[in-house]
Amino acid sequence: MDLDSISACAKELAARFDVRPPHIEAGFVPKWLPDGVHPLLRRRQPVVVIGTGFGDSLSAAEQEGALASAVVGLELAWAGRQKFALTVGLVGAVAILFLIGVTGGPNWQSIVAATVAYAVWSVVATVVRSRRIAYEVDRRVAEVMGRPFLDLMFELDARQRSQRRSLAGKIVNLRVPSEARRAKRLDANS
Template sequence: MDLQAIEMVTGRLAAQFSIRPPKVTSGWVPRSMRLGVRAKMWRRRLVLVIGPASERLEPDELEGELASGMAGFTLRRGFLARAFLSVVAVNICGFVIQGFSVGAPAWWRELIVYGFPAITVAVIIVHYRGWLYRADRKVAEVLGARTLFAVLEAERRLGANGLAYLWAAPTADRRAERVAPTIERVRADDAPHG
């Protein structure tokens, strides 16, 4: 794995996404991230951690995965704000319903106590999936469909592991379906008008 070559690619991609070039480092990437690239934030800067699993990727697949990390980074504030506000709203509703349920049967109060954490997790998953879909659309808009489809093909080929990842993340096929309207719109915008 040539980190200097990856830094050159990330520098070019960062310019296309209008962000500061991320720091690129080699290191530990969880097994659930089968493509071997982990995007994280350190002091308001994107850091891309490249693990040994990334060596299985073709250059266009690696570029697409790096671009996905950058797209997610550009969308992070909206994701965090929406997720936070939704979780707060769910919890406020839970407390209000619990307050009105003072004289209710015990099974109802237990349903509220155990049901609202499950609803909170479901809300977070919905926001996480929406963030992934928006990041896919951003990659398609900035770099074109070919880059995104290379990543999705790598995900199909390498599969996913980890119960949480399988539970929360949409499949590559579903992600391709969701980004198709964006690709059609971009193609229509790029077509010569006569």
Template sequence: MELDQIRTLAGQLAARFGIQPPPVESGKVPKWSLDGLWARRRKGQPVLLVGSAFNNYLSPAEQEGALAAAVVSLDLVKTRRRKFLITSYFSLLAVGMILVFAGGLFRRTHNIDVPSWLLPALIGGGFAISYYMTIAVWLRRIIYHTDRRVAELMGRPVIDMLLNIDNRGQPQPRILVAAFLMIVVPSKTQRIKRLDMLEPQTESSIAR
């Protein structure tokens, strides 16, 4: 599928979902990406990058499903980014206050001299952990919402098909990347379970 065809299909899928299509460009995508699609921010806006795996490893049906999921997820990221930033701000503020209070209480109760760098290091580490955990929770919710919206409009079999895309020659991600993906991306079992819970509501809403 040529890039112009991918852009046209992305526009058609976005119209079906009632959202704006993202800019679509060919570009460097992580080699371990199963569908050959990746998101980047350019000038503050999300851009969908298409790599070689999209054409090399996916069937036409998988291409359409993967592109639909990517278009929906990018729209969710764009429209919910403000909420994420607010949540991150208050999360980091809360962590900072807790660590400062805990550090002061520890000093008073134990009367122990601690290095001057220790408290800033703990606060910095707490900020980093809190920020990345907030990202993880937010992205997991994006994935769940994407699954639900695509299943509602295009049918549950589309999501089941995407969840069954396996590694078809792509290398495995490095250990740190794999660990982060394990935290951020819900497992296949978790995503199926969430869809199974929503399916009766989806069917009744379609019937109405």
């Protein structure tokens, strides 16, 4: 599939899901994203970078599913990005002020404790948000494209999960719930 076809498919999917289409561009996609699709939030708009793995290793249905997940996921992440950043920042600031107050003023121990607490909070908040987005993407894809289609995507995700062996891949695996958990939650909410 060439970039124009991919862009047309993304626009069609965006219309089906009633979301804005992201910008599609060819480029480098890290190995920890074996489907060759790298959704990114950039300042002006969401972007989907398509790498060589997209055309090489996926069937046509898997390509459509990977694009659908990226289109819907980017829209959800884009819509909530400012609220998320504000929440992480405010909670982090309150935690920092609390830790500095508890330790009796700014000193190196309070600064280290506050920095560690903020880093942990940021990671936990990002993982929770990513998992919520994944569940919502599953719900919307099943609603628009059908549950059998989503089951195909679960199979692709399971294959990819086992291919992510690097630290970055393990982080992606942490941010996205297992396919079994996603299917169970989808069934419970149906």
